[in-house]
Amino acid sequence: MQLETDFGNADLIHAMQTLDMAGPFRAVSPWELEDERGVRRINATCYSALPFGERHPELMEFVREYFEHNRSKGLPQQSVSPWRAALQHNLITLLARFSPSHADSEILLSNSGAEAVEAAIKFVRGGRPNARYLVNFTAAYHGLTWMALSLTPNHDYQDIFKPLLPDVVTVPFGRIEAVRETIGGLGPKNVAAVIVEPIQGEAGSSFRRLDFFAHSVSCVANTAFWWWPTKSRQGSAVPGTGSRASLKASSQTS
């Protein structure tokens, strides 16, 4: 209490002392607190896990078990986590009642296109740790967070924030030969990912080069890279698992 008063929120402590609500309390049950004079109060605190009461036994047991058994790598923003996957699965199952074709979609739900790109690159970095290059295309737009901005080769957006992520190699959009040459030149094992929009948006939502997208995908798939559709301007398809196996399913959603 003294430390909280000295270094924490002293005003709040003062207000709680004035209202005789500052404790110290002993938890009699998750929802009952007893002060030093034996006066019992209802525990009506409510933030985070506190609606479950003070050290609710079932919650404590769950947390203890979780930390004992869950040793999986947790990435920032929880892009990859079994819990998030379970929630996503349940949500997709619900949505598929109205849109059955999505029943088996492998989708990472995220708050924005940029976050989807961040997650996608974290996946590929995790999956291909020794591959340093990311390949993108001229006039691409992948968002404005750090990684997404690094992959958006536009001076207006990038210049004041440079230096950005290194090892991004930009290939002219629409030239499949350039894709092959670049991947060949860098060495396929050194390329972590090729990121491509099915229909480029910043370049004027042109449908004329849809065939380029198809060719890029088959070129990339043939060299066993990960392929990752993110958001398209026309819809909001966000990544599948990025494996060759998911290529077909993923491209249908874009």
Ligand SMILES: Cc1ncc(COP(=O)(O)O)c(C=O)c1O
């Ligand atoms: C292909 C693509 N990727 C990423 C983004 C970034 O999305 P957001 O603005 O939701 O971060 C956009 C936005 O238009 C986009 O079109």
